[in-house]
Amino acid sequence: MSASSVPVVPPRTALVTGATSGIGWETARLLAERGCTVIVHGPDTESAHHAVERLVAGGIERVRLRLAVADFTRLSEVRHLAAAVRGLHPALDVLVNNAAVAAPERHTLTADGHEISFQVNFLAAYLLTRELTGPLTARPGGRVVNVSSAAHRSAAPAWSDLHRSRRYSRHAAYARSQVALTVFTRAAAPAGVTAVSVHPGAYGTRPVPRYGHEGEPAAEGAARVARLCDPETELVPGAHYDRAALAPAARSAVEDHAVRRLCRVADLLVTT
Numbered sequence: 001m002s003a004s005s006v007p008v009v010p011p012r013t014a015l016v017t018g019a020t021s022g023i024g025w026e027t028a029r030l031l032a033e034r035g036c037t038v039i040v041h042g043p044d045t046e047s048a049h050h051a052v053e054r055l056v057a058g059g060i061e062r063v064r065l066r067l068a069v070a071d072f073t074r075l076s077e078v079r080h081l082a083a084a085v086r087g088l089h090p091a092l093d094v095l096v097n098n099a100a101v102a103a104p105e106r107h108t109l110t111a112d113g114h115e116i117s118f119q120v121n122f123l124a125a126y127l128l129t130r131e132l133t134g135p136l137t138a139r140p141g142g143r144v145v146n147v148s149s150a151a152h153r154s155a156a157p158a159w160s161d162l163h164r165s166r167r168y169s170r171h172a173a174y175a176r177s178q179v180a181l182t183v184f185t186r187a188a189a190p191a192g193v194t195a196v197s198v199h200p201g202a203y204g205t206r207p208v209p210r211y212g213h214e215g216e217p218a219a220e221g222a223a224r225v226a227r228l229c230d231p232e233t234e235l236v237p238g239a240h241y242d243r244a245a246l247a248p249a250a251r252s253a254v255e256d257h258a259v260r261r262l263c264r265v266a267d268l269l270v271t272t
Helices: 022-033 045-057 075-088 116-131 150-154 170-185 218-229 256-271
Strands: 013-016 037-042 065-069 094-097 143-147 194-199 240-242
Touching: 013 022, 022 037, 022 045, 022 094, 022 218, 037 045, 045 065, 065 075, 075 116, 094 116, 094 218, 116 170, 116 256, 143 170, 143 218, 170 194, 170 256, 194 218
Parallel strands: 013 037, 013 094, 037 065, 094 143, 143 194, 194 240
Antiparallel strands: none
16 A cells, blocks of 8 residues: 555544643643644633643644633533534544532522532533534544542432532532532443543642642643543443542442433433
């Protein structure tokens, strides 16, 4: 076969949400360094643009970077983000659901009527993943990596009060958003796509740093996330990883009925 007839393999494309700082930014950097085209998501134009410029200043080729903006406190913006990705990137090899916020001291609802950490940390990821089924299945080997937290082990879905309107606690609200994301991992992947969740280690840039080891560089957590994005890394579909190792998730995260129930509820919440 002549050199001119060798098929050209397009670069892999990855979308990293919450990529303006910390583990998200470092993950975007690592994926770009490894040859991926990286869609760098931020909640607003200024922060997303600044993240891209920092990556370029650090040696990443601008041609490998794309900018994406969506405020996850508004589900309409999540839909617009998904539509933009579908239009510009018909094939998406990796989706890293990393965007997260800490629950505030006082119970806070978004304009969509959901507790803010539950929406940003889980519902937005749920909606985005569902909306990107087409691109994720366009090429073999698609992956969804949900950046979760060890905090999920301290909670279970509160089916009668998902938005923590009663007996609100910011730590409980955050933990429940994380268990929802981890439960969803079992159902996150459309056919042919592998989904996993990972606790990369807790760092100063994560929303609730008291869960895990504080003071470690975000790059260490990002390396664990990027490893799961690598097609050479064999994954157990639906599994949870604690740093670099397979680890048992919370009991509620592995119960099939909980997965089905959460998806039914989430479907209702993102369409109302």
